[in-house]
Amino acid sequence: MKFEKNIVPAGWESDEYDEFGDVIEFKSYHVQPKVEDFQLTLKNACATNNVSEITRVLNSGTVNINSYLDNSWTALMNAAFNGSLDAITYLLQNGANPLIEYDCHNVIMCVCNCSEISNELDLLNCLKLLAEQSNYYPKNQTHPT
Secondary structure: OOOOOOOOOOOOOHHHEOOOOOEOOOOOOOOOOOOOOHHHHHHHHHHOOOHHHHHHHHHHOOOOOOOOOOOOOOHHHHHHHOOOHHHHHHHHHOOOOOOOOEOOEOHHHHHHOOOOOOOHHHHHHHHHHHHHHHOOOOOOOOOOO
C-alpha cells in the first residue's frame, strides 16, 4: 500500500502540516511585554494637547510633573512650545512650575518659538496664562513689551 505524504487525516486541520505532509511544530516564544516610555508619552501628549494622556502618565507615578524629559525640557515647556493651551492649563492647575528654565530657556520663550499653531489667539492666551502664573511682573507695575 502506497501512502501519500500530503494527505491530511479526517478531522485534522490542514494548516498543521506543511506541503510535504510533515507536522508543523509551533514553537512558543516568551515575549517580554514592551515597557512604555512614560517620558516620551508625556512629551507627545503635551505636543498634541492630549490632556487625558497627560493625566494617565502623571497618575502612573513614574514621571514627576516638573521633571526634565528626554529633550531636557519639562512637560510645561513642551506644551508651551506646541501652543497646547489645554495642556498648559492642566499642568499649571496640577503643580507645574512655570519658573523652571533649561539652558536659559523658559516657558515664555517656548511659546514665542512656537511654529506649530495657526491660531495666534491661542498663543496669546498661552502667554497670558503663563505670565499670570509665573509672576514675572508685579501686578501693580506696568512694563514695556
